[in-house]
Amino acid sequence: MAAKVTATRNGGHVVTLVEEPKKVVLTKKQAKIVEKARVNDIPATYISARTNNGEESLLINAFVNGWTVEEPKRYVLPMPGTEYHTYQMHRNAQYYAVKGTGNWRPDAIALGTDDAVKHGYTVTQSDIDAAPAWVKAIKPLEVTDDGIR
Structure with a gap:
């Protein structure tokens, strides 16, 4: 801190010589x-x-x-064969499998993967491992907060 004050007072700047x-x-x-x-x-x-x-x-x-x-990897579970065009939104929508309060359900709708992440339809690998067989049959897509990996 003292180096920064001195440098500022004398019109200079502080340079870190060692990488953090x-x-x-x-x-x-x-x-x-x-x-x-x-x-x-x-x-x-x-x-x-x-x-x-x-x-x-x-x-x-x-x-x-x-x-x-470390943050656990997150996935979305798009239900195969459920993509459809929504005329109100002028886009394609799809159903996703999601884990509710302890129960899995196949009826969460999103306008693509980014929308599914935004709505919190993500699960972890441990969620999938403990899921019923119909959920395990879905191919998971790994995602981050800013989209697909």
């Missing part, structure tokens, strides 16, 4: 360990006692350089 380290991508479980280590008296020991399979160095790296929590 990339944040480590962690699972939710791993992130909880690192978060709890931050308030522990001996963080490295806390992490070491709760890791296995060589993830200790990954979590120590996350502790030092920062971390983000």
Whole structure:
């Protein structure tokens, strides 16, 4: 901060000479360990006692350089053979399989994949794995918040 004030006062600017380290991508479980280590008296020991399979160095790296929590892949499930033209919207619409409050239903309508994402018709792989056979038979399309992958 002092360098920035001095540089501004003298008509200059501050240049970072070392690249910022990339944040480590962690699972939710791993992130909880690192978060709890931050308030522990001996963080490295806390992490070491709760890791296995060589993830200790990954979590120590996350502790030092920062971390983000990985987001699970998201999918939409367009029902095959259900695409139709909607004259009111002047576009094609399609039915999607969606998971409601614990139940699956085949009647969610969207004007394409982007619209399905916008309406929250996305599911995770674990949702699909626990779904009934008719849902598992649908070919999932992987999506992001800004469209198809």
